[in-house]
Amino acid sequence: MNSNSKLLFQKDQIGLGKRKQATARVFLVPGEGNLIINKVSGDKYLQYNANYLNMVWSPLEKLNLGKQFDIIAVVRGGGLTGQTEAIQLGVARLLCKIDNQNRPILKPFGLLTRDARIKERKKYGLRKARKAPQYSKR
Template identity: 50%
Template sequence: MSQNQVILSSGRRKASVAQVKLVPGVGNITINGKSANEYLQKDALSLHVIEEPLKTVYLEDKCDLFIKVQGGGLKGQAKAIQLGLARALTTYQASFRLNLKQKGFLTRDSRVKERRKYGLKKARKAPQFSKR
């Protein structure tokens, strides 16, 4: 990675939006001004989700990540960061696209919570029916 190259990308999942900035470095991950371990409350699974695209292309200790994320919960934010990072890596080098696509990192998960309908308690849950 060249010293002055900065790559910006974004990823979304449910209500979460992540802006990922990929810069040359030593492997530090900063999310909203905090270290990734601190921001994700020491959740190893979410941290693994974020680091997986970097490990796939063998760049885990060659670049730093500066991430701004908002909305949703921590799991949705982690998946949004993963998508943004995968998109940034394909911008950095087009040959990474095949490996990232095969692992499913470039596919946006478009499932969101269904809206509540009038007359129902939730999206599909109806009030209890009484025959008599």
């Protein structure tokens, strides 16, 4: 690892994305368009799902930066959909941190909006958050 890439892994060059229970820390490295998630090839990690892969690359494609960067992501928690959306948000935030001119381009596509919907907590007396036990009249 050369000294130039070490600079890109500093604390101020992290894009943090969250969705449901998933958290993604994203790094952008100048490269030829590789995706690495948790030290595994992004294609393999996302099970070769075209929708997930398009979702991760969409912020770069909206800015016509297609294959100029490698995305390196460290994700924890949640499932594949939540992790994918967390990576997408992290990439978009990092692109805005790198160049503030990217913000007005990405904002109309909703790529900078944190989806605040999370699982509702279970309430006592119920089976799940809202599912009640079967009612018996007699």
